[in-house]
């Protein structure tokens with residue numbers, strides 16, 4: 001079975017969030033299950049890509065917004081990437097340093113999809129399924145079914161995976177003439193509430209749709225930034241498949257980004273060495289419980305609640321340390337920075353993206369805070385479990401599917417509301433747990449052994465392909 005994954009992110013080539021981790025791991029695990037998984041993504045002009053050996057294997061041209069663009073298909077061979085990977089190079093359109101944040105992003109998404117389909121047809125490649133990740137590539141099912149230029153691919157089965165339904169990629173109907181000619185009686189498939197909505201169109205046109213956790217799929221049927229009715233009406237082809245984690249890469253026994261490696265039997269000394277490193281860098285007291293947060297500083301992650309929750313928790317308990325690693329909304333970043341001066345030795349933060357530091361926090365923290373308002377799957381809680389760090393989560397989406405409260409014979413701390421009070425109360429429960437040393441250490445060992453590897457989920461995707 002041959003699968004073509006199409007995505008704007010893939011670790012380690014370009015990562016903004018969980019999408020990259022999934023597209024960088026799922027194909028590898030599928031290849032272990034007798035599937036040939038290929039990944040296509042844009043060529044970015046970033047440090048990682050510039051260091052790679054790339055080989056041009058095909059080229060062509062597309063017309064986008066009345067401009068002729070040449071494209072090149074570049075294959076990337078690296079020991080770090082255990083699947084076929086092709087980068088689509090389009091000068092002045094895709095060859096930028098960052099993944100997102102450009103004014104012409106709609107054209108970037110469209111140009112990528114046009115070039116990809118043009119290449120597949122030109123080279124007469126055949127795939128059993130085209131697997132589209134998020135709205136950036138979710139127009140492919142429509143294009144191949146209704147555009148004359150891609151008629152050779154008509155009826156190729158497609159899957160759209162929704163990693164995050166908040167982002168739908170909509171653009172104005174005025175841009176319809178940028179799309180390749182299509183049978184206009186189907187224009188309604190592109191529309192959702194008065195604009196062209198790629199994610200909605202993907203849900204309507206794909207053979208199957210999935211979210212990255214079962215609970216998230218159920219939640220989206222109630223609240224999906226306007227798509228809830230659509231997901232309810234298409235529910236017979238929708239399913240939730242929980243993400244896995246790449247347990248080869250996220251392995252505290254071999255992780256080269258840690259100061260000391262460890263396994264369940266050495267978790268206490270291993271975590272202590274990594275915690276010491278964090279404490280030395282950020283001025284914390286190693287004997288106090290350390291609560292970490294890693295993620296985008298945005299409302300979805302409840303990062304706006306963190307400054308007040310940190311202030312209240314440290315004021316009330318004194319004997320705790322909190323560390324935040326993240327970047328996002330400037331207001332949140334600006335509210336976090338002064339807390340360093342307000343609570344020296346108790347609170348610290350690194351504003352920015354730092355892969356190595358994130359590994360050190362997963363290993364060195366005692367608890368990981370995830371009070372998310374929305375969490376389609378959430379990978380951080382699974383990484384933290386693997387590194388023996390107890391997750392403190394809001395019961396939502398994938399967090400609900402992966403973390404059981406210690407009060408229910410589980411191993412984490414769960415709360416229902418995204419509120420300052422709930423976060424503070426959970427931190428209080430964390431301190432109590434930390435002080436119950438026997439139980440705390442038992443749980444650290446226990447959570448490291450929970451299996452969240454991709455093997456099971458990769459098979460679920462294959463089962464889903466076979467249903468089409």
Ligand code: ADP
Pocket residue numbers: 016017018019021294295296325326327352353354355358377378379380
């Ligand atoms: P999302 O995709 O919504 O941001 P996920 O939990 O699915 O959230 O994935 C987040 C991924 O990004 C994890 O691998 C996490 O470690 C990483 N990450 C997020 N912010 C940072 C940061 N500031 N520095 C390093 N890694 C980060």
